[in-house]
Amino acid sequence: MPDRTDLLVVGAGPYAYSAAAFARDNGIETRTVGHPMDFWRRQMPGDMFLRSGSDWHLDGSGEHTFEAFFEDRGMRPEDLDPIPISVFLDYTEWFRECKRLDLDERLVTGLTTSTAGFVATMDDGAKITADKVLAAPGVGYFLNLPEWYADVPPAHRSHTCELVSFDSFAGARVVIIGGRQSAYEWAALLCDHDAEHVDVVHRHSTPRFAKVSWGFVDQYVDQTLTHRGWWRGLSVERQRAIAAEFWQVGRLTLEPWLVPRIPDAVVTSHPGCAVVDTAVSEHDLTLSLSDGSALTADHVVFASGYRADLARVPYLGGVVHRVSITEGFPALTEGLETSLAGLYLTGFASTRDFGPFYGFTKGCPSAARIAIADMMR
Incomplete structure (x- = not known):
């Protein structure tokens, strides 16, 4: 007989932790499956920093917050600014222990439905049956890559989530495609490890480097909690205005x-440019840019972000044909439920219907509250 649970949470990242904990807090029998914080541990550099502060946390109940973790450990947020990723990972483990989340570290290889509900097949062949499933697929499934990506030999290319160790880049010439935080932070990490030269190529103007407040997001998350379906109820113009503010x-x-870590002698920005041609020789690559210049590189890093495409999530292959999808995003109800009754989705895949802030950890506790409240209606 398969194991049975009321709710199966597929994933073990921030959104999954938040949902599983809030479900448990509300008396729902919950099983959580996945490798703990796997993307954060294996596909983010260990010496990177958070852009957010200690006010972003995981607890929908508001008890085991990031600030509570700092207090418990006798640390002060002002002494860790910016916050190292290692501190956030310590917080997620503390959160899991405090919430008594028993994580099943097997992976789901397939999801189907039956008269008994959802049936998840695990990587060891075992099955778990659940009345409801909340999937929190990480962005690792959704790499956004330009058409010419395949022109670069595999040994000479990486997406940022694939490049987490930089020791082998001492003396290397690297071109980074993209111009957001990850592009310039990877440039800084390459400089930290003695890259010879780093070119950063992006279509938009060179970004400014300045201290900003993320506090503007709070009101939007509060509105989402107060008014079911708030984001979708906004006019297109208002959605665009908020998205522009976020952008x-x-x-x-x-x-x-980042500024002191990206010296002009090593890092060159190429704003308003795109790659129009590539040439591969025995030893290096030549990238021709839209402004007529050419760059020679040993390696190309794609800091090109992520684009939703639910069909890329392997374990959803058995049910994705029953989920209404628009431009790669699932169509979600006001409670984060897909068109397949009982299947919920949170995280990056929910941003089309809930706003851009739900692709960041800021949205974790509110997404948990919205989804679990819907399940209990």
């Missing part, structure tokens, strides 16, 4: 602590 603060303004 300005989160995308076109980068952290000032």
Whole structure:
């Protein structure tokens, strides 16, 4: 007989932790499956920093917050600015222990439905049956890559989430495609590890480096909690205005602590440019830019972000044909439920219907509250 649970949470990242904990807090029998914080541990550099502060946390109940973790450990947020990713990972483990989340570290290889509900097949062949499923697929499934990506030999290319160790880049010439935080932070990390030269190529103007406040997001998350379906009820013009505000603060303004780590002698920005041609020789690559210049590189890093495409999530292959999808995003109800009754989705995949802030950890506790409240209706 398969194991049975009321709710199966597929994933073990921030959104999954938040949802599983809030479900448990509300008396729902919950099983959580996945490798703990796997993307954060294996596909983010260990010496990177958070852009957010200690006010962003995971607890929908508001008890085991990031600030509570600081207090418990006798640390002060002002002494860790910016916050190292290692501190956030310590917080997630503390959160899991405090919430008594028993994580099943097997992976789901397939999800189907039956008269008994959802049936998840695990990587060891075992099955778990659940009345409801909340999937929190991480952005690792959704790499956004330009058409010419395949022209670069595999040994000479990486997406940022694939490049987390920089020791082998001492003396290397690297071209980074993209101009947001990850592009310039990876440039800084390459400089930290003695890269010879780093060119950063992006279509938009060079971003400014300045301290910004993310406090503007709070009101939007509060509105989402207060008014079911708030984001979708906004006019297109209002949605665009909020997205532009988010873009300005989160995308076109980068952290000032990067500046001393990206010296002009090593890092060159190429704003307003795109790659129009590539040439591969025995030893290096030549990228021709739209401004007529050419760059020679040993390696190309794609800091090109992520684009939703639910069909890329392997474990959803058995049910994705029953989920209404628009431009790669699932169509969600006001409670984060897909068109397949009982299947919920949170995180990056929910941003089309809930706003751009739900692709960041800021949205974790509110997404948990929205989804679990819907399940209990």
